[in-house]
Every structure is written in C-alpha cells, then in structure tokens.
Amino acid sequence: MPYARVNGQNLFYTDTGGDGPAIVFSHGLLMDHEMFAPQIEALRGRWRCISWDERGHGRSAGDTLAPFSYYDSADDLAALLGSLGIERAVLAGMSQGGYLSLRCALTHPQRVRALVLIDTQAQTEDPAKTPMYKQLIEAWMQHGLAQPIADMIAQIILGAGWPGTAAWQDKWRQWQPHNLLGVFQTLVERDDISERLAGIQVPALVVHGEADAAISLERARDMATRLHAELCTVPGAGHAANLTHPEPVNAAIEDFLARLP
Secondary structure (H helix, E strand, C coil): CCEEEECCEEEEEEECCCCCCEEEEECCCCCCHHHHHHHHHHHECCEEEEEECCCCCHHHCCCCCCCCCHHHHHHHHHHHHHHCCCCCEEEEEECHHHHHHHHHHHHCHHHEEEEEEECCCCCCCCCCCHHHHHHHHHHHHHHCCCHHHHHHHHHHHHCCCCCCHHHHHHHHCCCCHHHHHHHHHHHHHCCCCHHHHHHCCCCEEEEEECCCCCCCHHHHHHHHHHHCCEEEEECCCCCCHHHHCHHHHHHHHHHHHHCCC
16 A cells, blocks of 8 residues: 655555646545545546545544644645655645645645645634534544434535445544544634735636535635636535535536646
8 A cells, every 4th residue: 555654644645647747636624535536537547646645534544643734734745746756736625635735835836736626715614613513523532423423524524415425424433532633623723824825826726515514605706716716616516526526526627627738
C-alpha cells in the first residue's frame, strides 16, 4: 500500500499514474480517499489522479494525533505532491478538502494549476451549527456511534435515502475518540480566509449542492465571487455532491478541466 512519509505523517494515497496532467483529490471531514471514486473513474486515463487520506482520517489515522491546522494539511498536500515528483496539480477538494486546498493555493502557489472546490467555503464554521456538531461528536466519543447519531451525520453529509450510506456508517464506527476530537477541533478553530482569496490567481470552479445543509449556497457564491470562479449548482444534491450526484459533478469538472490553459 502506498504511503508518503512527510511532515512527520504517514499519509496513505492512491495514484493512477500515467503521463497525464495531475489532479489531487482531498476529502471532507469524516470521509476518506474513496469518496472520489466516481471522479477518478471518469478521469483516469486522461489525468493522473491522486487521492489521499488526511491527518486523522482513513488509513492515515494513527494511535495519536497532535493538534494541527489546515495550514499543516496544506503543507502535507504540497509535500505529498513533491514526494510524487509532481510540480503542479489541479487541487480538487470537498468541504474540509477545500479548506486545505485553498490554504495550499495561498501558501504554496507554485504547486497549484487550478482549483475545483466542492461544497466548501472560505469562512469559519457557522456558529449556529457548531453547538449541534459538538454535541454529536461528544456523544459519539463517549458512547460510540449509536444509529440515531449515525443517521444524523449521514443526513448532513450524504442526504436522505442515498444507497451507499450504510457503508460509510460502518467506516465511521471504526473511528477512535482521539482522532474524532482532533479533527473536530481543527474544523471549528480554523480562520476566515475570505479577504485573502483575491491573492489566488489560478482558475477555479466552485461546485455546490443546492440542498447542502452543512454549507449554504450563499457562502459558496461569496467564495466564487471573491475567486472570480465559475459556479455550478447541483439540483437535489446535498453536502457530498460529488459522491451522491456524480454525473452532473463529473460533467462540470470535465468541462472545466478541458478549458484549462
């Protein structure tokens, strides 16, 4: 299994290889590299597709997790690209993956060819939602992932009635409390980078589910405006639009990539 030892981390990744231009996919909170399977299937052969598990997540999770920020995760992403011999890549990030991809574009601009930002934002967490998230995480840490909590989390991330929900809930039941606490603290303690987005000069595509209950479409529009980015809304899609509604998301991404200079 491929791991990159960078920045004191042991990061799991997948890489389709090949001579095509590179695109690297960064997942959302509580997810992992597998959430981009529909995009990688659509692009492989023409693009070198890399997907990785971020700190505290998936196969990169360990027995300890030191406090970290999304700037640290941005450094991880840049170092991963360096370890793979990739000078520049399109950064595609969903939610948390977008937070670190934006910060990578700010701190490692030489690594970034373009941005694909899926159901993400430049602002801090909505203060009206944070207490509920905290209650869910605390109950999960103390008592394990009861089905009602698993269903609430799935509703937030995957929406109602998606057929792949049970498989992700099974993954969530494997989480260790220290990793849950660490990644949640990073989420709620991040800074607002809205005023810095004008410094990002690469092409950008913003994709957002119209029914996203975690991040409002208004926040996505604000980010797109500040980035001078294209905005694609996905009817009926919630927070993980790329996973639950891959056809329109893939079409938007492929059209965007085809027009990159």
